Each structure stands twice: as structure tokens, then as C-alpha cells.
Amino acid sequence: GDSVTQMEGPVTLSEEAFLTINCTYTATGYPSLFWYVQYPGEGLQLLLKATKADDKGSNKGFEATYRKETTSFHLEKGSVQVSDSAVYFCALSPLYGQNFVFGPGTRLSVLP
Amino acid sequence: NAGVTQTPKFQVLKTGQSMTLQCAQDMNHNSMYWYRQDPGMGLRLIYYSASEGTTDKGEVPNGYNVSRLNKREFSLRLESAAPSQTSVYFCASAPPGGRQDYTFGSGTRLTVV
Numbered sequence: 001g002d003s004v005t006q007m008e009g010p011v012t013l014s015e016e017a018f019l020t021i022n023c024t025y026t027a028t029g030y031p032s033l034f035w036y037v038q039y040p041g042e043g044l045q046l047l048l049k050a051t052k053a054d055d056k057g058s059n060k061g062f063e064a065t066y067r068k069e070t071t072s073f074h075l076e077k078g079s080v081q082v083s084d085s086a087v088y089f090c091a092l093s094p095l096y097g098q099n100f101v102f103g104p105g106t107r108l109s110v111l112p
Numbered sequence: 113n114a115g116v117t118q119t120p121k122f123q124v125l126k127t128g129q130s131m132t133l134q135c136a137q138d139m140n141h142n143s144m145y146w147y148r149q150d151p152g153m154g155l156r157l158i159y160y161s162a163s164e165g166t167t168d169k170g171e172v173p174n175g176y177n178v179s180r181l182n183k184r185e186f187s188l189r190l191e192s193a194a195p196s197q198t199s200v201y202f203c204a205s206a207p208p209g210g211r212q213d214y215t216f217g218s219g220t221r222l223t224v225v
Contacts, residue, residue, distance in 0.1 A: 034213055043116075043202055043216040044155075089155070093212060099145075099170075100214060104154040 002027040006090045006103035013080055013110050021075040021106045023064075023090035031092040033057075033066055033073040038087045038105070047075075047088070080110045114139050118203050118217035125193045125224045133188040133220050135203030141215070142208040144186035146170075146178060148199040149219075155202070161186055163208075193224045 006023040013019060025033065032051045036044040048057030053068035062077045073090060090103040116137045125131055137144065146158040157170030159178040167178050175197060177189045186205075190197060200221050204214040 032213075036216075043218040044204075044214075045216070046213050049213055099157065099160065102155045104152075 002101045004090050004101050004103040010107040016079045019077040019080045023073045025071050025092050029095040031094050034091045035075050036089040082110045085110045116217035122221050129193050130191050136185045137205040141205035143206045145204040146188045147202045150199050195224045198224045
């Protein structure tokens with residue numbers, strides 16, 4: 001079946017450091033790919049998405065590119081801030097059917 | 113603001129008590145979902161409803177029941193709460209068709225003592 005693998009962390013960075021959170025997937029056909037963010041005590045919010053190969057999703061300085069050849073959707077940010085501290089979930093939505101497949105989440109802590 | 117509303121936000125139950133978690137969305141979405149989130153376990157799907165009048169089991173349905181009351185509302189019921197059901201519960205909704213993104217509620221933190 002479909003699956004998502006991501007680095008589980010925790011990841012601890014200093015403010016202004018470069019961030020990469022790896023995400024790879026296994027799916028039939030061409031799913032849509034997503035990154036969700038969960039701030040402490042809150043629900044999940046959509047951060048960015050990409051619906052086809054080579055698409056780049058971006059939001060709030062975060063970027064991820066849909067790489068079909070490597071089945072990856074790595075999340076990057078050039079300069080993290082303390083306010084980026086959260087749990088980040090990679091997810092896919094299959095081409096057919098609707099049920100998302102979530103990765104386990106990566107906890108990011110950014111220190112001042 | 114449009115979105116998914118969950119009530120209550122916090123609840124403490126004694127073992128064996130029952131309760132219903134409420135979820136409502138105002139985005140005219142067809143599909144609705146209940147997840148639980150536990151430390152180190154990520155998100156696990158309990159039940160989902162692809163459309164009004166239908167419900168299906170997810171990954172961890174035991175100990176829960178659901179009702180899709182109408183297109184807007186999808187409730188989750190614990191008939192006899194157990195400490196293993198201590199968790200944070202999230203409701204989500206999505207429009208029809210594949211490859212759609214979900215909108216999540218803010219969660220219900222449930223403790224069973």
C-alpha cells in the first residue's frame with residue numbers, strides 16, 4: 001500500500017540555520033504531496049502542496065519540490081526562526097480514493 | 113471564519129464513562145475524518161465518512177462509534193472509555209475527489225482516568 005517515510009527527529013537548529021526535512025513516499029500512480037505543520041497545542045495546518053511532478057510548493061519561506069524520479073518531497077527553508085518550532089508532517093493524497101497517508105511527523109526546535 | 117469546529121477542547125473522563133466528540137464543518141465538504149494522535153505514533157485514522165450517509169472503519173476503530181448526522185456534522189462516540197483512549201482527537205474534512213487537501217479542527221484533548 002501507499003506509505004510515507006520521513007526523518008522523525010527531533011531536529012534542533014539555531015536561529016537562521018538552514019533546514020531540510022527529508023520525505024520519501026511509495027504510491028501507485030501520481031499522488032498529491034503535502035506538508036502540514038502543527039504548532040504546540042494546535043491542529044494541523046496546510047503548509048504547502050504539490051500536485052504533479054516537478055511542481056514546487058512554497059509558503060512562509062518553506063519550499064518543497066515533487067521529485068518523481070526519487071519519489072521525494074523534501075522540505076527546506078533557508079533561514080529558520082524560533083517561531084518555526086513545530087511538528088512537520090509529510091503526507092500524500094492518492095490519485096484514486098481520498099484517505100491521506102501521513103508520515104510520523106518531525107519535531108523541529110529552533111533555539112535563539 | 114470557514115473551517116472545522118471541534119467541541120469540547122478538553123475533557124476528563126472516568127473509566128467506563130461515555131461521551132461524544134462533536135465536529136462540524138462549514139465548507140460544504142463531502143468527506144470527514146476522525147484521527148487520534150499519540151506521542152510517537154503520529155496520526156491514526158479511526159473512522160471516516162466519504163459522503164453523507166456512509167461511514168467506514170479506519171486503522172484503529174475498536175472502542176469507537178461514529179455518526180454522520182448530516183453533511184456538516186460528524187460525531188465520534190466512546191461508549192465505555194478506557195485509559196488507552198487517552199489521546200488528542202482531530203477531526204478533518206475534504207472536498208470530493210482524490211488528491212485534495214484536508215482541513216483540520218483544533219483538536220480535543222481527552223484524558224481517561
